[in-house]
Amino acid sequence: MEYPTESIKNVVESFSKLPGIGKKTALRLTLYLIQRASHEVDSLANALLALHKNTFRCKNCNNLSDREICNICSDNSRDNGIICVVEEIGDLLAIEKTNTFKGRYHVLGGRISPLEGVGPNQLSINKLLERILNENVQEVILALSTTQEGDTTAFYLSKEILSVNPNILISHIAKGIPSGASLEYTDELTLSRSLIYRSQYSVISPSKT
Amino acid sequence: MFYYSHIELSFFRGFENLKLELPNDFILIYGNNGSGKTNFLEAINLLSLTKSFRPVTDKELTHWNQDFYFVHAEIKNHPLLTKISCNYLKNKGKKIFHNDNPIQKFSTHIGLLPCVSLTPDDSDIIKDSAKRRKWFNLLFSQGDKEYLNTLQKYENALQQRNILLKSEKPFKELEPWTYQLCLYGKILLHKRKLYFEKLFKIYSQIHEALGAWDVSKFLYAPNCDYENINQAITHYEKHLKTDYLYGFTTIGAHKDNVQFLIDDQPLKHFGSQGQQKTFIINLKLAEYEFLSNHQKAPILLLDDVFEKLDKQRIAVIAEFLHSHQKGQILVTHPQFLDFHFKHFRLQIQNHQIIL
Numbered sequence: 001m002e003y004p005t006e007s008i009k010n011v012v013e014s015f016s017k018l019p020g021i022g023k024k025t026a027l028r029l030t031l032y033l034i035q036r037a038s039h040e041v042d043s044l045a046n047a048l049l050a051l052h053k054n055t056f057r058c059k060n061c062n063n064l065s066d067r068e069i070c071n072i073c074s075d076n077s078r079d080n081g082i083i084c085v086v087e088e089i090g091d092l093l094a095i096e097k098t099n100t101f102k103g104r105y106h107v108l109g110g111r112i113s114p115l116e117g118v119g120p121n122q123l124s125i126n127k128l129l130e131r132i133l134n135e136n137v138q139e140v141i142l143a144l145s146t147t148q149e150g151d152t153t154a155f156y157l158s159k160e161i162l163s164v165n166p167n168i169l170i171s172h173i174a175k176g177i178p179s180g181a182s183l184e185y186t187d188e189l190t191l192s193r194s195l196i197y198r199s200q201y202s203v204i205s206p207s208k209t
Numbered sequence: 210m211f212y213y214s215h216i217e218l219s220f221f222r223g224f225e226n227l228k229l230e231l232p233n234d235f236i237l238i239y240g241n242n243g244s245g246k247t248n249f250l251e252a253i254n255l256l257s258l259t260k261s262f263r264p265v266t267d268k269e270l271t272h273w274n275q276d277f278y279f280v281h282a283e284i285k286n287h288p289l290l291t292k293i294s295c296n297y298l299k300n301k302g303k304k305i306f307h308n309d310n311p312i313q314k315f316s317t318h319i320g321l322l323p324c325v326s327l328t329p330d331d332s333d334i335i336k337d338s339a340k341r342r343k344w345f346n347l348l349f350s351q352g353d354k355e356y357l358n359t360l361q362k363y364e365n366a367l368q369q370r371n372i373l374l375k376s377e378k379p380f381k382e383l384e385p386w387t388y389q390l391c392l393y394g395k396i397l398l399h400k401r402k403l404y405f406e407k408l409f410k411i412y413s414q415i416h417e418a419l420g421a422w423d424v425s426k427f428l429y430a431p432n433c434d435y436e437n438i439n440q441a442i443t444h445y446e447k448h449l450k451t452d453y454l455y456g457f458t459t460i461g462a463h464k465d466n467v468q469f470l471i472d473d474q475p476l477k478h479f480g481s482q483g484q485q486k487t488f489i490i491n492l493k494l495a496e497y498e499f500l501s502n503h504q505k506a507p508i509l510l511l512d513d514v515f516e517k518l519d520k521q522r523i524a525v526i527a528e529f530l531h532s533h534q535k536g537q538i539l540v541t542h543p544q545f546l547d548f549h550f551k552h553f554r555l556q557i558q559n560h561q562i563i564l
Contacts, residue, residue, distance in 0.1 A: 115372060152369070159381075
């Protein structure tokens with residue numbers, strides 16, 4: 001497609017590289033920006049520049065942060081003895097939103113999948129093992145996706161973790177029926193798994209963190 | 210039992226536009242060579258199993274000069290489905306609709322509308338072990354959803370492991386995938402043993418009922434047989450060197466096989482043309498019974514089966530089909546055939562039905 005000016009073309013092409021945005025949406029966004037006051041566009045541009053300049057990966061847990069060590073790692077009220085391992089930062093944010101976990105995190109940065117070219121070396125595994133050795137960790141919670149690749153990552157991690165500390169407790173988040181779902185429409189695999197890993201029913205709801 | 214009550218084909222193979230009502234009956238489709246008999250069965254196979262029974266691409270299934278096909282059917286007596294469509298558009302691919310809603314994964318479709326087809330190409334499974342594996346995997350997948358799920362997981366783990374072997378990654382990285390191969394392989398092994406035993410039992414009965422004059426059988430030959438997972442893992446470890454050398458996994462359930470024997474000799478070398486043909490017919494009839502026991506009764510498609518068979522043999526098989534019929538059966542033949550039981554006839558000419 002022909003664009004009226006070279007700068008419009010550049011912006012449209014940059015936008016359309018973003019996930020979920022095609023050429024049409026990109027053009028719509030660009031035309032919208034042209035119609036806005038120039039200070040509004042400036043603030044957007046500055047925010048984008050600052051995003052990359054001022055965002056770091058936490059040296060400890062690989063979380064996003066505006067300092068070297070992220071807010072969660074530097075929060076003294078959190079429990080040091082328990083680490084929750086997640087694949088991506090989005091997973092961390094999702095768990096944080098539940099407000100039920102008060103330990104530390106470790107972000108792997110993906111999961112093992114040779115088909116996509118991701119092996120253990122591409123993930124932040126050595127750092128995790130280092131932390132387990134140095135931080136007096138008693139439990140590692142694996143909060144990985146329930147795909148085959150997630151299972152593989154869990155298998156690999158647990159072997160590695162046990163090789164540096166054989167006495168540590170390794171757990172995996174429960175796999176089962178989502179709340180509010182009806183059994184009738186749950187797939188067979190999930191249903192059979194939640195039957196195998198059923199838990200004792202208690203009248204007072206458990207408040208363990 | 211479910212049956213296809215109405216079929217619509219648009220630009221599918223030689224059919225430009227065909228609308229047809231079908232009874233839940235024994236249906237004979239007859240017409241000259243190239244009139245579209247096989248193509249019609251292909252459409253039904255496509256609706257049932259998402260594919261033709263021939264190894265063709267979807268582009269090849271379209272009418273010449275067209276970029277799309279549309280196959281639609283109405284179904285009666287099915288617990289879930291009343292309508293099924295399979296549409297293909299060039300560059301967009303194939304889509305399957307259940308009651309007008311598109312489905313995400315084709316694998317969820319397998320087994321919903323079970324189907325057994327017998328075509329002249331089926332004798333290939335006697336010669337080709339890869340085709341044989343495809344054959345029994347599809348059969349067991351239709352009868353058992355968990356079999357298909359496990360098979361898909363096994364194959365994914367296998368692919369991942371092979372990539373690691375090719376790039377000569379250390380054993381430590383292979384281990385989780387090896388574990389999964391053993392885990393899913395064990396389930397496959399167990400199910401295959403069970404199902405082959407059942408299938409063989411049915412086969413023997415049919416073989417005898419249809420006047421056997423030889424002793425033919427099939428033997429499931431697992432590539433590695435084991436009792437528990439640890440035993441399997443040691444087995445894989447032993448073969449690690451070869452695996453690294455070849456750059457792929459050389460043992461496991463993906464190498465399983467089944468041997469067809471006649472008087473204890475391999476059928477492909479020692480069976481005559483007639484014996485091979487009889488074997489395949491009886492095997493397919495056994496499949497039909499097997500799926501009926503496991504699932505709902507399948508649709509049976511018989512393409513040119515009576516070709517080259519003598520009158521007496523045709524009568525014996527037709528009689529068997531009639532007495533064991535559970536659902537819709539569609540049979541093609543170049544000429545008109547007269548069966549002594551009630552059946553429905555369709556004459557087809559130049560991809561048109563003659564009424």
